[in-house]
Amino acid sequence: MSYNLLKGKKGIIFGALNSDSIAWKVAERAVEEGAVITLSNTALAIRMGDVDKLAERFNTEAIPADATNVEELEHVFKRSMEIFGGKVDFVLHSIGMSPNVRKGKHYSELDYVMFDKTLDISALSFHKMLHVARKLDAINEWGSVVALSYIAAQRTLHGYNDMADAKALLESIARSFGYIYGRERRVRINTISQSPTLTKAGSGIKGMDKLLDFSERMSPLGNADALECANYCVTLFSDLTSKVTMQNLFHDGGFSSMAMSSRALEQYEKGLGCDCNCGPSESEEEKHKYD
Numbered sequence: 001m002s003y004n005l006l007k008g009k010k011g012i013i014f015g016a017l018n019s020d021s022i023a024w025k026v027a028e029r030a031v032e033e034g035a036v037i038t039l040s041n042t043a044l045a046i047r048m049g050d051v052d053k054l055a056e057r058f059n060t061e062a063i064p065a066d067a068t069n070v071e072e073l074e075h076v077f078k079r080s081m082e083i084f085g086g087k088v089d090f091v092l093h094s095i096g097m098s099p100n101v102r103k104g105k106h107y108s109e110l111d112y113v114m115f116d117k118t119l120d121i122s123a124l125s126f127h128k129m130l131h132v133a134r135k136l137d138a139i140n141e142w143g144s145v146v147a148l149s150y151i152a153a154q155r156t157l158h159g160y161n162d163m164a165d166a167k168a169l170l171e172s173i174a175r176s177f178g179y180i181y182g183r184e185r186r187v188r189i190n191t192i193s194q195s196p197t198l199t200k201a202g203s204g205i206k207g208m209d210k211l212l213d214f215s216e217r218m219s220p221l222g223n224a225d226a227l228e229c230a231n232y233c234v235t236l237f238s239d240l241t242s243k244v245t246m247q248n249l250f251h252d253g254g255f256s257s258m259a260m261s262s263r264a265l266e267q268y269e270k271g272l273g274c275d276c277n278c279g280p281s282e283s284e285e286e287k288h289k290y291d
C-alpha cells in the first residue's frame, strides 16, 4: 500500500545487489511512495548482480562506484543531481563486507590488511559519502541519510567477527556527522539496527540459520524481514520524522530489549536433554566452530 510519503523526493540507494538485498526492497518501496531514485553499487556488482534490471524498471541509472573511493562517490552524487535536476532528499547506505569473514579468519587472528578493508567498506565509506555530499552541498535541508547496522555493535554475537567493530564505527559516524550536518544544513543521519535477514551479506555470517532461529524465538514480534526494514527506511526518509537524528534505531521485533524468552528457553531445555555433543563435553574444535 502506498501513502505517498516520498512524493516529490529524490534519493540515492547504495547497495542493491539482487532481489534479496535490503536496499532492493528500499528502492522498490521508495518508488512506490512516490520517490525518484538512482542506484549505486560496485562495477563488479552491477556486472554480476541484477541491479541494472532494477534501474531499467525504474527508468533510472545504476551508477558504478566503489564506496571506499571518494572520487567515485563524487561522481554518484553529481550524476544523480544531473538526473534529478536538483539536490537529493535521501540517501541509503546499505553496504557491508568483511574479507576476514569471507576467508574464515578467527577474530583473535585477524588479518589486519583485511580488517582495514572491512572498516573501509563497511564504515568509513559512510563517512566518505557524507563528506562528499556536504562538500558538494548535494542534500536538501531536512534531507535524511540512513545506514544499516546490526546489534553486534553493542553486544557480542558469536561469529560476527570484525563486522561488529565496523558496525560500532558506523553508528558512531552517524552521531558525529549528524551533529555537524544537522547544525549546518538540517540534514539528519541515523542508523537502523536490523534483525538478521537472509541476503548475500547475511548468508556470510557463520551459523546464520541458527542465529535467525534464535532471534526469531527471542523477539516478541519475531524477526523483521527486508520489506519491513524498507518500510522503516521510508518513514525515516519522509517528513514525518524530521526531528529524528543521530540515533541508532532498533528494528528487530524487540530482540534488543530481551535477555531470555520462553520460546528460546523451551528450545534450550530440549537441547539439554539430548545426548549429542552440544553440552559441556563438546570438543575444542566444536566450541570454536562458529567463531
Ligand SMILES: NC(=O)c1ccc[n+]([C@@H]2O[C@H](COP(=O)([O-])OP(=O)(O)OC[C@H]3O[C@@H](n4cnc5c(N)ncnc54)[C@H](O)[C@@H]3O)[C@@H](O)[C@H]2O)c1
Binding pocket: 015, 016, 017, 018, 020, 021, 022, 023, 041, 042, 045, 065, 066, 067, 068, 093, 094, 095, 096, 097, 121, 148, 149, 150, 193, 194, 195, 196, 197, 198, 199, 200, 201, 202, 203
Ligand atoms: N542481512 C542481515 O542479516 C543484516 C542485518 C543487519 C544489517 N545488515 C546490513 O544491511 C546492509 C545491506 O546488506 P544486505 O543484507 O542487504 O546484503 P547484500 O549483500 O545484498 O548487500 C551488501 C551490498 O554491499 C555492496 N558492497 C560491498 N562492497 C562494496 C563497496 N566496496 N562499494 C560499494 N558497495 C559495496 C554489495 O555489492 C552489496 O550490494 C549491510 O550494511 C549489512 O551489514 C544486514
